[in-house]
Amino acid sequence: MRKSLGLIVNPVAGMGGSVGLKGTDGAMYQKALELGAEPSTPTRTRDLLTHLKHKDDVSLLVAPAEMGEQYIEGFVVPFVVVGEIGQETSAGDTRRIAREMVDRGIDLLVFVGGDGTARDICDAIGSRVPVVGVPAGVKVFSAAFALSARSAAEMVDAFIEGTEVTEEEVLDIDEDAFREDRLASRLYGYLLVPEARRFLQPGKTASTVSKSAVQSKQEIAGYVVEGMDLETLYLLGPGTTLRAITEAMGLAKTLLGVDALHAGKLVGRDLNERGILNLFERYEQRKIIVTPIGGNGFIFGRGSKQFTPEVIRQVGAENILVVGTRHKINQLDCLRVDTGDLELDEMLSGYIEVTVGYREGMVVEVRC
Amino acid sequence: MLRETIRLHMNEVPYPPAQSVIEAARRGLSNLNRYADPEELEGLRGLLIDYCGVSKPRVVLSPGSDLLLREVVHTFSQGRKVITVSPSFFPTAQTVEKFAVERLSLRLSPPTFDLNLELLMDALDGPSLVIIDNPNNPTGRTLLDRPGVEAILEHRNALLVIDEAYYEFSGVTFADMAEDHPQLTVIRTMDKAFSLAGARVGYAIAGEAFGSALSSFYAFLPYPSLCAAMEALRQPDYMRANVRRIVEERERLWQILDELGVRVYPSNTNFLLLKTEVPDLVSRLRDVGVLVSDVSNQLPPGFVRVTVGTPKENNTFVARYMEVR
Numbered sequence: 001m002r003k004s005l006g007l008i009v010n011p012v013a014g015m016g017g018s019v020g021l022k023g024t025d026g027a028m029y030q031k032a033l034e035l036g037a038e039p040s041t042p043t044r045t046r047d048l049l050t051h052l053k054h055k056d057d058v059s060l061l062v063a064p065a066e067m068g069e070q071y072i073e074g075f076v077v078p079f080v081v082v083g084e085i086g087q088e089t090s091a092g093d094t095r096r097i098a099r100e101m102v103d104r105g106i107d108l109l110v111f112v113g114g115d116g117t118a119r120d121i122c123d124a125i126g127s128r129v130p131v132v133g134v135p136a137g138v139k140v141f142s143a144a145f146a147l148s149a150r151s152a153a154e155m156v157d158a159f160i161e162g163t164e165v166t167e168e169e170v171l172d173i174d175e176d177a178f179r180e181d182r183l184a185s186r187l188y189g190y191l192l193v194p195e196a197r198r199f200l201q202p203g204k205t206a207s208t209v210s211k212s213a214v215q216s217k218q219e220i221a222g223y224v225v226e227g228m229d230l231e232t233l234y235l236l237g238p239g240t241t242l243r244a245i246t247e248a249m250g251l252a253k254t255l256l257g258v259d260a261l262h263a264g265k266l267v268g269r270d271l272n273e274r275g276i277l278n279l280f281e282r283y284e285q286r287k288i289i290v291t292p293i294g295g296n297g298f299i300f301g302r303g304s305k306q307f308t309p310e311v312i313r314q315v316g317a318e319n320i321l322v323v324g325t326r327h328k329i330n331q332l333d334c335l336r337v338d339t340g341d342l343e344l345d346e347m348l349s350g351y352i353e354v355t356v357g358y359r360e361g362m363v364v365e366v367r368c
Numbered sequence: 369m370l371r372e373t374i375r376l377h378m379n380e381v382p383y384p385p386a387q388s389v390i391e392a393a394r395r396g397l398s399n400l401n402r403y404a405d406p407e408e409l410e411g412l413r414g415l416l417i418d419y420c421g422v423s424k425p426r427v428v429l430s431p432g433s434d435l436l437l438r439e440v441v442h443t444f445s446q447g448r449k450v451i452t453v454s455p456s457f458f459p460t461a462q463t464v465e466k467f468a469v470e471r472l473s474l475r476l477s478p479p480t481f482d483l484n485l486e487l488l489m490d491a492l493d494g495p496s497l498v499i500i501d502n503p504n505n506p507t508g509r510t511l512l513d514r515p516g517v518e519a520i521l522e523h524r525n526a527l528l529v530i531d532e533a534y535y536e537f538s539g540v541t542f543a544d545m546a547e548d549h550p551q552l553t554v555i556r557t558m559d560k561a562f563s564l565a566g567a568r569v570g571y572a573i574a575g576e577a578f579g580s581a582l583s584s585f586y587a588f589l590p591y592p593s594l595c596a597a598m599e600a601l602r603q604p605d606y607m608r609a610n611v612r613r614i615v616e617e618r619e620r621l622w623q624i625l626d627e628l629g630v631r632v633y634p635s636n637t638n639f640l641l642l643k644t645e646v647p648d649l650v651s652r653l654r655d656v657g658v659l660v661s662d663v664s665n666q667l668p669p670g671f672v673r674v675t676v677g678t679p680k681e682n683n684t685f686v687a688r689y690m691e692v693r
Contacts, residue, residue, distance in 0.1 A: 147647050147648070148648050150647070151648060330454070330455075330665070330666050331669065332668060333478050362472070362473045363473070363487050365477045
């Protein structure tokens with residue numbers, strides 16, 4: 001069946017990279033232009049369209065001019081231009097046009113840009129339709145992106161062929177910190193992404209399709225819930241793997257916040273440090289359950305405001321449980337901690353067994 | 369003009385077997401209406417015992433070493449925690465995922481991909497089945513040494529299986545220990561160094577604890593494979609000369625890639641693990657007729673495994689890498 005695809009290009013994404021600016025947030029875009037930066041999005045957009053196999057099965061809704069329309073010349077795909085833009089494009093254009101495309105009933109939104117663009121899409125459409133992100137930013141950290149324009153095309157094809165969709169992270173990267181070579185990121189939200197973990201396996205034995213992300217998270221959740229006791233206070237960090245744990249218990253978790261469980265009940269939602277420390281006055285046995293956020297594997301990062309050094313110290317390193325799907329852990333060099341407290345970071349470094357499935361662990365190095 | 373496809377994705381040896389081995393396989397072909405003769409299977413076992421330099425341990429034959437690994441997991445994972453390394457030989461990882469009830473993998477982290485033996489020792493807290501590929505595929509690293517193997521085997525509750533598919537390239541083996549250590553089995557293949565990937569001859573040198581259980585695993589080898597394997601074992605120098613060429617070539621290729629700024633990891637096998645910033649390198653190379661292995665299912669993005677081919681194939685690989693990067 002013919003699918004309706006939206007295409008939105010952020011024409012300024014990635015321009016900081018060629019001139020060493022690490023991002024085009026705020027005033028940096030003007031500076032990038034002054035330094036003679038060239039846009040990278042036209043090439044990425046054309047690469048995507050070139051590698052798309054199911055061109056005959058799609059109709060496109062495209063954003064105007066340099067936000068989409070001008071790159072599809074030469075590709076024989078029926079298209080309609082959606083929205084209007086002025087002389088200079090803005091995040092507001094991305095958000096407005098994305099919403100309009102979804103209102104017009106697109107099946108999938110393809111966007112070309114960086115982490116900032118992903119945040120705009122997240123704000124505008126949330127989980128209303130699945131998306132495929134084509135990376136064109138300076139350094140793209142959000143897992144919601146494909147690895148390249150070409151793999152983005154494979155994801156679009158997989159979607160047309162009917163693959164499942166899964167939630168992937170959108171990160172909020174502090175570009176000012178990144179320019180100072182610090183990676184300060186926090187989980188911003190999730191986008192629905194076609195699950196296209198196909199890899200080219202020409203092996204001797206047939207490559208069986210491994211479990212879907214949703215199945216893996218359910219397995220992990222089942223195992224964690226089985227191991228819970230009635231005395232301990234469980235603090236669950238952000239992320240969909242942690243949400244799967246509360247879902248397995250019939251409870252609803254805040255996706256981006258820290259929630260607390262005790263004796264099978266939610267005793268705190270979206271807690272800050274104060275809220276957590278208050279709970280510690282009532283519960284002596286405590287455990288933290290976290291999952292790595294972002295492609296660098298941070299379990300406690302600068303952006304994780306709630307699990308402060310004070311909170312982590314009071315819980316104790318031996319009471320930290322890390323969970324994550326095997327696929328996700330395999331994508332990491334190691335796990336990382338960066339709490340801002342060097343002594344604590346060193347204490348947390350070493351090795352930890354991550355729960356990656358039902359009765360399945362992986363011992364992974366933690367670095368700081 | 370159509371370009372010839374270069375196969376650097378399956379860790380095959382690029383040189384065909386000796387002419388006499390091909391002729392032996394042909395003789396086997398003329399008997400395709402027959403199962404292999406049990407006496408001839410015994411003959412192959414005898415040749416393997418000589419080749420491995422072991423006295424009289426049990427040698428179990430199999431059409432492919434991956435089937436033996438699968439059999440070991442089927443037979444011995446019940447009631448045991450199965451401990452592996454990650455990444456590892458992918459079919460083993462898949463079998464463990466499917467059939468083992470309790471699983472623990474020890475992550476080998478870049479850049480060194482070392483196995484932390486202390487962690488392994490800590491994990492041996494009950495009945496266990498430990499499976500380690502040594503050298504490791506896809507990192508190419510040798511993970512175990514003799515004191516390490518002895519330390520694992522001191523745990524009486526632990527069964528240890530070492531996959532030595534690339535033994536001829538690494539020169540490191542623990543096959544001789546299987547006689548005195550009933551909990552040890554070494555699994556090998558003639559697919560690689562002996563240039564017999566198409567014949568699929570695998571074998572295990574099994575310690576006593578495995579031997580009786582594995583004896584029920586009775587797999588006939590195809591007759592041409594049996595004949596080819598026996599002939600190849602009668603002239604191991606042909607294989608050794610090929611191994612020398614490949615090891616020299618591996619070091620040359622390593623040097624070239626290193627000079628080009630590609631991150632290449634040290635290898636004790638007939639393949640190299642690379643890390644590159646080129647997205648979709650596997651697909652891009654496939655488009656220009658070079659097949660390399662995508663290992664992104666087990667390692668972070670950017671890692672690619674490349675088999676060492678002939679000098680000409682390797683030069684072409686490098687030239688096409690430069691084209692597509």
